[in-house]
Amino acid sequence: MPIIEIRNLTKKYNDTVVLNDINASFEKGLIYGLIGRNGSGKTMLLRCICGLVPTYEGQVWIDGLLETSAKRLNTDMGVIIETPGFLHNQTGFQNLKLLASVKNKITDTEICRAIERVGLDADMKKKVGKYSLGMRQRLAIAQAIMENPPILLLDEPFNGLDNEGVEKMRKLFLTLKAQGKTIILASHNQTDINTLCDEVFEIDAGKLQCVK
Amino acid sequence: MLNFHGIWACFIFDLKKLLQSSRFYMTIFFVCFVIWDHLAPISTWLSAQHYKITPWVYPFISSSVFLQMVIVGGTLFLFSDAPFFNETQILLIVRINRVQWCIAQMLYICVSTMIYFAAISLISVFLLVPNITFSSQWGTVILALSRGETNLENVMSFSKYITESMSPINANALCLLFSWMASVCLAEIQFFFNLEEKKQIGSIIAGFLILQDLFSLMILSEKSEKYSIVTLTRVSVLIRNGTIFGIDSFEYSFFVLLALMLLFFVLCLIRINKTEIYIANRSQ
Numbered sequence: 001m002p003i004i005e006i007r008n009l010t011k012k013y014n015d016t017v018v019l020n021d022i023n024a025s026f027e028k029g030l031i032y033g034l035i036g037r038n039g040s041g042k043t044m045l046l047r048c049i050c051g052l053v054p055t056y057e058g059q060v061w062i063d064g065l066l067e068t069s070a071k072r073l074n075t076d077m078g079v080i081i082e083t084p085g086f087l088h089n090q091t092g093f094q095n096l097k098l099l100a101s102v103k104n105k106i107t108d109t110e111i112c113r114a115i116e117r118v119g120l121d122a123d124m125k126k127k128v129g130k131y132s133l134g135m136r137q138r139l140a141i142a143q144a145i146m147e148n149p150p151i152l153l154l155d156e157p158f159n160g161l162d163n164e165g166v167e168k169m170r171k172l173f174l175t176l177k178a179q180g181k182t183i184i185l186a187s188h189n190q191t192d193i194n195t196l197c198d199e200v201f202e203i204d205a206g207k208l209q210c211v212k
Numbered sequence: 213m214l215n216f217h218g219i220w221a222c223f224i225f226d227l228k229k230l231l232q233s234s235r236f237y238m239t240i241f242f243v244c245f246v247i248w249d250h251l252a253p254i255s256t257w258l259s260a261q262h263y264k265i266t267p268w269v270y271p272f273i274s275s276s277v278f279l280q281m282v283i284v285g286g287t288l289f290l291f292s293d294a295p296f297f298n299e300t301q302i303l304l305i306v307r308i309n310r311v312q313w314c315i316a317q318m319l320y321i322c323v324s325t326m327i328y329f330a331a332i333s334l335i336s337v338f339l340l341v342p343n344i345t346f347s348s349q350w351g352t353v354i355l356a357l358s359r360g361e362t363n364l365e366n367v368m369s370f371s372k373y374i375t376e377s378m379s380p381i382n383a384n385a386l387c388l389l390f391s392w393m394a395s396v397c398l399a400e401i402q403f404f405f406n407l408e409e410k411k412q413i414g415s416i417i418a419g420f421l422i423l424q425d426l427f428s429l430m431i432l433s434e435k436s437e438k439y440s441i442v443t444l445t446r447v448s449v450l451i452r453n454g455t456i457f458g459i460d461s462f463e464y465s466f467f468v469l470l471a472l473m474l475l476f477f478v479l480c481l482i483r484i485n486k487t488e489i490y491i492a493n494r495s496q
Binding site: 047050051052053054055077079081082083084085086087088089090098099101102103104143 | 215217218220221222224225228229232298299300302303304305306307308485486487488489490491
């Protein structure tokens with residue numbers, strides 16, 4: 001059974017069709033790529049999957065459960081949507097600890113482990129206000145993976161990363177895939193998509209097609 | 213089942229963000245500057261006459277139409293980014309369901325408004341230093357100001373309705389309570405209508421409701437006071453009216469404000485399930 005299944009998903013704003021009859025399924029333990037021009041609907045699709053958009057036509061099934069209304073915002077996903085924000089006057093560790101306290105599922109050790117995996121261990125006691133864009137992006141990835149979710153929805157996860165950071169994150173995502181995680185990542189970078197993804201979908205004018 | 217841990221975590225996140233934001237401190241500074249401007253002539257007179265005033269000035273500050281409009285308007289500004297969808301909130305919202313996130317926002321509104329009013333009332337006392345003396349009574353100076361027995365002109369009004377009908381502690385407590393309740397109502401109204409429409413309609417509606425107090429005074433009749441949220445916080449008006457619709461005016465004010473708080477709380481919880489969560493403020 002696919003872990004995510006999308007059936008006839010359509011999203012309109014007045015007369016503007018943003019997503020047009022999308023059908024797709026995503027299996028466990030694979031990395032999926034979403035490519036498309038700016039404004040093609042990549043982020044909207046990710047937002048519909050993670051429940052930030054309550055009204056649409058069609059169905060989104062997550063791990064066998066139908067998201068029928070906005071009441072069920074699936075909370076077992078690690079998400080990077082747009083550029084995540086953190087508290088500037090708190091350290092990287094403090095920010096993640098605060099976020100982790102919402103579900104209260106993980107310990108400080110696991111938070112530190114997530115920070116180490118993204119290569120921020122030397123900077124975790126620095127205030128986020130002093131982080132570069134790349135460091136904040138790494139922190140964003142850390143917050144997405146720290147609670148060990150089965151699904152990761154990542155919108156432009158390599159944004160702002162240097163070459164070393166990109167390579168490190170690629171290895172991380174491949175490790176997570178080996179652990180059985182399902183990763184959907186949206187990216188403009190063809191190299192990232194070709195290197196990492198088992199399947200690639202292209203969105204154009206709200207329509208989805210599998211290109212790999 | 214409610215995830216109290218999650219609600220608390222979201223609330224703490226919001227509160228930390230507020231206390232680290234310059235907007236909070238600028239709002240308090242601006243409001244206190246306006247209060248200082250009104251208290252300065254009194255402070256100067258006290259220094260010249262070597263008189264001391266007791267610290268119970270807040271009931272008179274909140275009974276001034278203009279000052280109360282500024283004070284309550286400060287909370288309008290504080291919560292002008294309601295429903296607080298931004299890059300930081302997205303990380304919280306994806307971890308907790310919408311209704312519980314909304315409860316956390318309501319808790320944040322209640323507590324941050326409390327902090328705001330506590331700061332304003334304390335600073336209004338501080339502004340009169342070094343002419344302050346501590347007593348549980350109104351004191352000679354406030355009584356004289358309320359009876360018009362001083363030679364001060366063009367100063368803030370000290371309503372004799374308050375000094376003759378209430379003890380200082382009761383008056384302060386009720387002013388702060390009603391001001392807090394009204395501000396929470398207005399913040400919830402902002403939150404609800406900004407959920408409905410993305411164009412800050414809630415802030416406009418809340419702003420109009422604040423101005424309704426001024427309209428009641430200047431244009432409309434006294435009968436309209438009973439329908440104005442901000443007027444119901446002014447203790448001098450409540451004492452003057454005595455009863456509203458046959459009910460003690462203080463009880464009327466309390467129950468109307470409480471009912472509005474609960475109504476919009478529930479409306480927000482219902483509405484949040486149908487709201488698309490978007491990033492409104494790219495603050496970072």
